[in-house]
Amino acid sequence: MNTSLRIAIVGAGPGGLTLARILHRHGMTVSVFERESGPFERPQGGTLDLHAESGQLSLRRAGLEDAFKRIARYEDQGSRLMNHHGHLLYEAPNPEAGERPEVDRTALRQALLDSLPLGCVNWGAGIDAVDPVGDGRWTLHQGALTHGPFDLVVGSDGAWSKVRPLLSHYQPQYSGLTFIEFGIDEVDNLHPPIARLVGRGKLDIDGEARSIIVQRNANAHLRGYAVFRVPTDWAASHIDLSCAASLKTHFEGWHPDILALFDAANAQLECRHIHALPVGHRWAHRPGLTLIGDAAHLMSPFGGEGVNAAMLDAAELAQHLLKTPDCSQAVQAYENHMFERVMPAAQGSAEGAATQLSHDSLALSLAHLHHHLTPQ
Ligand SMILES: Cc1cc2nc3c(=O)[nH]c(=O)nc-3n(C[C@H](O)[C@H](O)[C@H](O)COP(=O)(O)OP(=O)(O)OC[C@H]3O[C@@H](n4cnc5c(N)ncnc54)[C@H](O)[C@@H]3O)c2cc1C
Structure with missing residues (x-):
């Protein structure tokens, strides 16, 4: 672990804050730059189900299992499918016994923020551009202000990432x-x-x-x-x-x-x-830069995987940075694995978006629910 690395995280969404928390927990100093003026500038959106093998695993690595249990709603895991005549076609059996509790996005963000030291998140810091310094490091530009230089800049700034154009030509x-x-x-x-x-x-x-x-x-x-x-x-x-x-x-x-x-x-x-970004979106490694979450693999919300994938990206990138002394090797190992890992979720979300509202959509939704939610 190289604790002297200077790391900037652009974006205080679930991905960026999970990364900041895990690195901070292991003695690394990180700076998060968030364009919103504070945690209460806007409601953070709806409810998310965190999956055991990704979202929940990442919160465990962040040491936030207890905080999660306090905000998790196991009682709200129900799922119903109805046609437009009001006929109920599917209802998940025993929804309370499921492994994918719901959590409100605002509560999740607050739990992550509460676990970080004061000053770790720079609010009102919308990053407009990222520039190379020339020695392998990078600076961030916020209007007339310059931050850095940093050894590693992680773009966790969502769909319209300002970091992504340095790595990839694709736009959502x-x-x-x-x-x-x-x-x-x-x-x-x-x-x-x-x-x-x-x-x-x-x-x-x-x-x-x-x-x-x-x-x-x-x-x-x-x-x-x-x-x-x-x-x-x-x-x-x-x-x-x-x-x-x-x-x-x-x-x-x-x-x-x-x-x-x-x-x-x-x-x-x-x-x-x-x-959405194309399924299989990837980039050639560039030292000192990487992406996590929607910035790396924006998907339509149909798979319910976006936040889970973002948090697992954070946990895996943190793990590589903590165990590999060479920053560039750590980031490459994260990227190579992540590109493959997110493919099935991205494919599923793309298929969901493509078939939603089609002539087959009701039958496909029903088959999906029977396959994924009914105990076999
Ligand atoms: C309608 C809808 C419903 C969804 N439902 C689900 C669901 O049920 N389950 C699920 O898993 N996923 C769902 N998703 C997807 C999920 O919201 C995202 O995948 C998840 O929020 C990604 O987290 P993130 O941290 O990568 O990015 P974000 O949550 O987008 O966070 C990015 C952060 O970066 C900040 N930022 C942006 N630009 C800059 C900048 N230039 N400088 C500084 N800060 C910046 C933003 O203000 C924000 O705080 C849904 C998405 C939508 C649109």
Whole structure:
């Protein structure tokens, strides 16, 4: 282990913070640069299921098993599939006994932040560019400010990474799917029929060239997505983002119990265009730079693997840096293994995005659920 290495991590998402925590735990000094002004600048998004062999394993390596148990929701692992007539086609048996508890993204980020020393994360530090110094090290540029030089810069800055262009020519491509996100508060008290419809976990509703995904979050909050296969500019002219009930016009003929979701939703909607990097995305090693998480292998959310892969990248990169004295060898070992490891997840997510809303989507979803969630 080379504790004198100067390491910069760009991006304080689940990947970057897991890496910072594991390295810090083993005596290495790291600096994290995050463009958001503080941990509460924006809600961090919905609920995530952390898998035993990746997300949970990484938190164990981070020494955060107990912190995780305090925020994990084992009771919310349910999964349902319904058609647009409101017929329930699948319900996971014994969802509470599953190994993939849900955790709210904000709670996960807070647990990771609480485990880091004050000053480790530089807030309000959006990095615009990374430049070579000439001696194998790199500097970070934040407006007129320069940080560094660093021996290693890790891009964990998500889909639109500013580090990735130094390693790869690829940009994420639009998958053709647009998610219109809605939220429902206090569902148990204010909307008991909707709470019953969704159940304790996730509800997928597949219809004719449309779908709705709704997921239970902590504090009786539901987060949902109305899913459309449309050009990127479609939502701007067809969706009123200040009126959730207006979504009903795009789901004509759907069962009234399902349409009630849009009546119950908060007025403000968010539009999310789903992008992905090509399956098998990789780059030639360049000393002093690497990528983890979405910056390395952005996938559509259909596999539910993105955050798990990001956290496992962090754990594996940390392990190589801790056991291999030569930084470049450590990073190459991480990259070579990671490129292969993420392939099946990236392939599965790509297939999910390609078949979602197709004529076969309901049958494929059903087969997937039977294969993956029903005990064999
Ligand atoms: C709608 C939707 C639903 C999803 N659902 C799931 C799910 O159920 N399960 C799952 O596993 N995954 C899911 N994902 C994917 C998951 O969100 C990502 O894979 C995961 O967040 C990746 O973590 P990360 O740390 O690599 O990047 P991010 O979480 O994107 O974090 C990147 C961080 O870098 C910061 N940043 C960006 N640019 C800069 C810059 N230039 N300078 C400094 N900081 C910067 C950002 O502010 C952010 O804090 C979903 C994604 C979407 C869009």
